[in-house]
Amino acid sequence: xxxxxxxxxxxxxxxxxxGLLVGCGSQIASSSAANGSSGNxxxxxxxxxxxxxxxxxxxxxxxxVDLTKKYEQQHPxxxxxxxxxxxxxxxxxxxxxxxxxxxxSAPDIVFEQYGPANSGAIPDGILLNLNTYLNQPDPYIPGNxxxxxxxxxxxxxxxxxxxxxxxxxxxxxxATEIVYNKEDFAKAGITSTPKTFAExxxxxxxxxxxxxxxxxxNAAGQCNPSWFERKISSSLLAPDLxxxxxxxxQVVTGLGVAVGIKKGIISMKNPTYKxxxxxxxxxxxxxxxxxxxxxxxxxxxxxxxPLSPVTPFIQNKFAMTWLHTGYLPQLxxxxxxxxxxxxxxxTITKESTPYASGTNVTGVVGGPNGSGEWSVTxxxxxxxxxxxxxxxxxxxxxxxxxxxxxxxxVKDMGNGAYIPxxxxxxxxxMPGASDLLxxxxxxxxxxxxxxxxxxxxxxxxxxxxxxxxxxGTLSFDQFxxxxxxxxxxxxxTWAQTNHVDLSKYTK
Numbered sequence: 001x002x003x004x005x006x007x008x009x010x011x012x013x014x015x016x017x018x019g020l021l022v023g024c025g026s027q028i029a030s031s032s033a034a035n036g037s038s039g040n041x042x043x044x045x046x047x048x049x050x051x052x053x054x055x056x057x058x059x060x061x062x063x064x065v066d067l068t069k070k071y072e073q074q075h076p077x078x079x080x081x082x083x084x085x086x087x088x089x090x091x092x093x094x095x096x097x098x099x100x101x102x103x104x105s106a107p108d109i110v111f112e113q114y115g116p117a118n119s120g121a122i123p124d125g126i127l128l129n130l131n132t133y134l135n136q137p138d139p140y141i142p143g144n145x146x147x148x149x150x151x152x153x154x155x156x157x158x159x160x161x162x163x164x165x166x167x168x169x170x171x172x173x174x175a176t177e178i179v180y181n182k183e184d185f186a187k188a189g190i191t192s193t194p195k196t197f198a199e200x201x202x203x204x205x206x207x208x209x210x211x212x213x214x215x216x217x218n219a220a221g222q223c224n225p226s227w228f229e230r231k232i233s234s235s236l237l238a239p240d241l242x243x244x245x246x247x248x249x250q251v252v253t254g255l256g257v258a259v260g261i262k263k264g265i266i267s268m269k270n271p272t273y274k275x276x277x278x279x280x281x282x283x284x285x286x287x288x289x290x291x292x293x294x295x296x297x298x299x300x301x302x303x304x305x306p307l308s309p310v311t312p313f314i315q316n317k318f319a320m321t322w323l324h325t326g327y328l329p330q331l332x333x334x335x336x337x338x339x340x341x342x343x344x345x346x347t348i349t350k351e352s353t354p355y356a357s358g359t360n361v362t363g364v365v366g367g368p369n370g371s372g373e374w375s376v377t378x379x380x381x382x383x384x385x386x387x388x389x390x391x392x393x394x395x396x397x398x399x400x401x402x403x404x405x406x407x408x409x410v411k412d413m414g415n416g417a418y419i420p421x422x423x424x425x426x427x428x429x430m431p432g433a434s435d436l437l438x439x440x441x442x443x444x445x446x447x448x449x450x451x452x453x454x455x456x457x458x459x460x461x462x463x464x465x466x467x468x469x470x471x472g473t474l475s476f477d478q479f480x481x482x483x484x485x486x487x488x489x490x491x492x493t494w495a496q497t498n499h500v501d502l503s504k505y506t507k
Contacts, residue, residue: 042079043392044384047109049085050371051093052299053413056082060415063408064400071399078392083107088297088306089221090115091459094122101126101381108385108393112375114368115445117168118161119453120254123497127167128376128385133394134166140402147398154441155368155421157250169401171372172410172418172428175325175436176227176365177342184212184319185341193343197279198351204286207319214286216313216321219467221295221306226451227322227365232276233266233446235348238359240265240272241444246505251445254498257453258491259505266448266487268480275355277483279348281476288318292467296323300330310334325433326370326417344436363438364445368421371413372406449490455497458490 053060061082068080087093090113100106106126116122138147148156155173159166178200180193188207194200204214219225237260244260247253252260260266268274295306302308309321314336323342331340345365348356376393379385385393399405407426410418419429419437447453449462465486469479495502 042077043389045078045080045109045389045393045396046083046107047080047374048083048107048111050111050373050413051085051087051090052297053085055084060413063412067400067405067409068396071396075392075395078396080396085111088295088299091456095456097122097126101377104381104383106377106381108382108389109374109376109397112168112373114158114168114170114373115251115447115451115453117375118158118249118251118253119257119447119451120494120498121453121455122167125378126381128378128390129165129167130169130376130394131164131166133398138398138402139395140399140405147401150401150403150422150424152421152423154438157442158368160250161253162247162249168373168375169397170368170370170421171401171406172370172414172420173368173437174370174414174418175429175433177323177325177344177436178320179313179323179328179331179340179342180320181313181316182339182341184316188212188319193341194346196351197346197348200346201282201286201352204283208286213288213318214320215283216288216294216309216318217280217283217291217470218294218296218309218322219291219470220293220463221298223296223298223322223324224450224463225466226448227296228280229448229450230365230445231345231361232279232348233273233448234364234443235359235361236272236276236353236355236357237265237446238357238443241446245444249444250442252447252453254447254454254494255500255505257447258494258500258502260446261487261491262502262506266446268484272355274480275353276348277480278476279352282352284470287470291470296321296327300327300334314339325430325436326414328430328433329415329417342432342436359443360438361443362436363442370418370421371410372401449486454490454494457493458486461486 049056049061056065072078072080085093087096093111094116097106097110117127134148135146138144138150141150144150155170159168159170161167184207188210190203190206194203207214217225244263244265245252245256246259247256249256257266264270266273293305293307294309296309298306298308300308300310310327310330312318313321314331314334331337344362347358347360349358350356374397377385400409401422403422403424406422407420410420411426411428414428416428417430419434420426449458450466465474465479465482468474491502
């Protein structure tokens with residue numbers, strides 16, 4: 001089998017070196033781990049660490065390692081070994097996963113995010129459907145009838161691809177926000193945070209009028225402008241959801257996005273969809289230069305692109321940027337505590353565009369995309385995943401994803417900034433961050449190309465075209481034409497890879 005394997009082409013091929021396994025308790029993996037055993041009769045579970053948490057000895061992974069040691073003591077037949085995760089971008093991580101899966105050498109437990117896991121960006125057959133196990137009792141939760149009952153109900157839809165299919169476990173919620181410099185706002189005479197997009201744009205004008213660069217639109221890496229794409233699409237296309245969200249999912253799946261494209265709804269030829277990107281065109285005069293150099297999820301100490309916007313933000317290079325609350329502790333550590341505030345993405349109203357639906361899209365970016373997001377691989381993607389081993393892997397995850405254990409794990413991984421979403425788990429989160437989360441049922445999320453809603457290649461091409469537009473090398477019309485071409489190609493590639501006849505949904 002070639003590198004494309006049974007799941008089609010891989011956008012970015014990155015090879016994980018299987019020799020870089022780090023065992024819990026300083027155990028080093030041997031070649032026998034490839035067969036799911038340590039050579040001494042133990043079941044070896046390989047677990048990919050969460051990205052941006054360092055190796056198994058890091059402070060962020062301390063609770064995970066400590067809990068795992070206790071689990072190993074309770075289960076002498078089990079040995080858990082951790083794989084370092086070098087990927088800051090989930091699309092690169094998933095490209096590597098597809099490569100490993102084609103060779104049937106994927107890890108047992110892989111770091112994942114609910115967008116790619118539920119959208120169809122990861123072809124069928126790689127991730128294990130956890131629905132059956134989630135509807136069985138968790139032995140580590142007293143009185144539990146169904147493991148899924150441990151989760152707060154508003155977050156279960158994010159774990160669900162469609163009824164009966166759940167491919168990811170989520171542990172915590174994270175809020176996303178526009179973070180702003182209080183001193184800059186005061187200099188510009190801004191006394192309150194904007195509630196509408198029109199008010200936000202007016203604030204940008206005020207900042208620029210007093211010589212302050214208003215906004216850094218981070219356009220690279222893991223936290224690329226998929227946040228903006230999701231915000232505008234989820235808001236403006238909310239009235240049209242019934243026409244393309246064919247799986248009725250919380251996060252519109254790859255099928256739904258592809259149907260929306262083929263129906264001409266997710267298209268620059270649709271004035272409603274186009275209006276969202278025209279809002280970005282209105283923002284362009286107020287954006288900081290060098291957007292393609294910055295990634296909101298890049299490590300603060302990065303010395304080469306993608307760079308973190310945190311350092312220039314506290315250096316007053318611009319007044320606002322988009323971040324998630326997981327990075328607020330770093331602002332405090334760097335001496336910026338009390339000097340910043342934050343607010344949710346403002347609601348798009350008819351004052352900004354006649355196509356506005358007025359939908360509040362708080363929660364469509366971030367949400368349960370916090371610490372502790374893992375999926376399990378199938379035997380088709382991982383030759384060691386026998387039924388016996390699968391059962392043991394699920395048991396280990398039931399141990400981790402129990403209220404008494406998930407709280408400490410989330411606290412360490414998220415530097416205290418994330419909020420556990422299992423009932424009874426310890427609290428967390430930065431002061432005020434919970435106000436950025438949706439109240440009640442969150443709005444449906446419309447994914448797109450940059451968030452890897454369809455293909456890795458579309459993610460890469462979309463990011464490049466958007467960067468060129470922001471940097472001024474493409475006009476809006478050129479951007480719109482190239483964007484539409486990417487959408488069409490991505491829909492066709494997704495359908496071909498997943499053997500779906502889209503015409504039956506578009507008649």
